[in-house]
Amino acid sequence: MTEWTDAETFARALERADTKEKGNCFEDFEEGDLLEHDPGLTLTRWGNESWMSQTLNHDPAYWRTDAATARGFDEPPIHPDFLTAATLGITVEDLSEKGGYFLGRTNVRFPEAPVYPGTELRVESEVVETATSSSRPQYGIVTWRTRGLDAATGDVLCSYERTNMIPRRQPVETDGGSAGATSADDDPDGGLPAEFVTPEGGYFEDFAAALEDADGRDAAVAYRHERGRTQDDVTVASLPLATLNTAKQHHNADVMGDSPSGGIVTYGDVTRSTALGHARSDERTWREVGFDDERFHTFVASGDTVYAFTRVLGAEDDADSPEAGTVRFEHIAFNQDDEPVYSGTRTAEIQKRSRN
Numbered sequence: 001m002t003e004w005t006d007a008e009t010f011a012r013a014l015e016r017a018d019t020k021e022k023g024n025c026f027e028d029f030e031e032g033d034l035l036e037h038d039p040g041l042t043l044t045r046w047g048n049e050s051w052m053s054q055t056l057n058h059d060p061a062y063w064r065t066d067a068a069t070a071r072g073f074d075e076p077p078i079h080p081d082f083l084t085a086a087t088l089g090i091t092v093e094d095l096s097e098k099g100g101y102f103l104g105r106t107n108v109r110f111p112e113a114p115v116y117p118g119t120e121l122r123v124e125s126e127v128v129e130t131a132t133s134s135s136r137p138q139y140g141i142v143t144w145r146t147r148g149l150d151a152a153t154g155d156v157l158c159s160y161e162r163t164n165m166i167p168r169r170q171p172v173e174t175d176g177g178s179a180g181a182t183s184a185d186d187d188p189d190g191g192l193p194a195e196f197v198t199p200e201g202g203y204f205e206d207f208a209a210a211l212e213d214a215d216g217r218d219a220a221v222a223y224r225h226e227r228g229r230t231q232d233d234v235t236v237a238s239l240p241l242a243t244l245n246t247a248k249q250h251h252n253a254d255v256m257g258d259s260p261s262g263g264i265v266t267y268g269d270v271t272r273s274t275a276l277g278h279a280r281s282d283e284r285t286w287r288e289v290g291f292d293d294e295r296f297h298t299f300v301a302s303g304d305t306v307y308a309f310t311r312v313l314g315a316e317d318d319a320d321s322p323e324a325g326t327v328r329f330e331h332i333a334f335n336q337d338d339e340p341v342y343s344g345t346r347t348a349e350i351q352k353r354s355r356n
């Protein structure tokens with residue numbers, strides 16, 4: 001057999017060889033297509049705790065049995081952030097491994113029943129919409145509806161709709177997009193209210209009281225959280241790989257060196273979960289209900305620090321549990337240069353003080 005491993009011969013061999021490509025291009029998706037994702041994942045306590053510790057999510061009900069049982073759980077369950085990230089991670093091989101930007105996600109929902117360690121996750125997606133990107137002719141925009149199921153029972157554990165830019169095989173002619181669009185207002189303050197109110201504590205009553213205080217005045221309930229988390233090899237590469245996320249954005253520095261980000265970037269779900277961890281450290285979370293209008297505004301890379309800002313949108317005493325009330329938040333993750341990197345609305349049940 002001829003020896004091909006001297007550097008010159010091997011370089012020529014690489015030039016001649018076809019690459020067996022991974023992932024799908026925009027043209028491979030048709031509205032209505034249903035994809036069953038091959039990889040599955042056992043949601044382990046280790047995976048859960050790695051994700052939660054690295055993203056600073058320290059809600060005791062997910063760490064200690066006595067706190068879990070006080071919340072009505074049998075044992076510390078799988079955290080909804082890890083469940084969401086694992087559900088999405090499993091889909092990447094089929095949906096977005098080709099590259100492209102994770103633009104956003106909405107309608108993220110969790111049924112009320114807790115998910116316990118040991119549950120085997122099976123995931124399926126439906127192509128909901130395909131669209132031309134007018135600003136980027138080499139990409140199309142695809143939206144999928146994804147469901148993470150208990151492989152043993154078929155119960156839905158997590159569902160959402162996600163939108164990505166996906167590379168096309170063939171670029172299309174476009175109108176070049178809506179460049180220079182909207183700097184909506186003439187107000188130099190960007191429409192901000194005169195006053196920001198900060199809730200005194202983290203219980204439901206504190207959010208309700210702060211909203212009442214702001215009501216009828218030129219004020220909003222909005223505040224920032226002190227903690228920041230600088231991105232490192234663990235958050236950028238290890239956490240997404242632990243969810244079977246095969247997106248080259250997070251672990252192939254060689255390929256990403258030539259991309260717009262110039263290197264590997266943090267998985268959107270790590271950025272989001274880190275910001276949510278900061279926000280939850282200043283509240284008494286009882287249960288996550290859902291997330292909407294999630295957007296990823298710019299890249300986060302190793303060395304960047306993720307901070308969080310919260311705006312309280314509403315509080316209603318209508319939670320399923322008498323121990324809690326429902327609060328709607330907008331969370332904005334931002335970096336060390338104060339640039340927003342993620343935003344989304346969140347509905348969560350927040351513990352009532354009167355319980356104590």
Ligand SMILES: CC(C)(COP(=O)(O)OP(=O)(O)OC[C@H]1O[C@@H](n2cnc3c(N)ncnc32)[C@H](O)[C@@H]1OP(=O)(O)O)[C@@H](O)C(=O)NCCC(=O)NCCSC(=O)C[C@](C)(O)C(=O)O
Nearest residue numbers: 096101102103104133134135163247267268296297298299
């Ligand atoms: C994407 C960038 C370049 C666009 O930056 P821009 O300022 O040019 O953006 P834009 O004009 O707001 O949006 C571009 C186009 O996307 C559309 N669009 C935008 N959002 C949505 C949405 N939610 N739903 C539907 N469409 C949306 C928007 O309408 C527009 O369409 P057009 O091309 O026709 O004008 C910029 O925002 C950016 O860099 N964002 C950061 C992306 C990022 O870092 N994502 C997370 C990390 S990657 C990741 O986690 C990967 C994952 C999970 O593993 C994996 O998918 O495999």
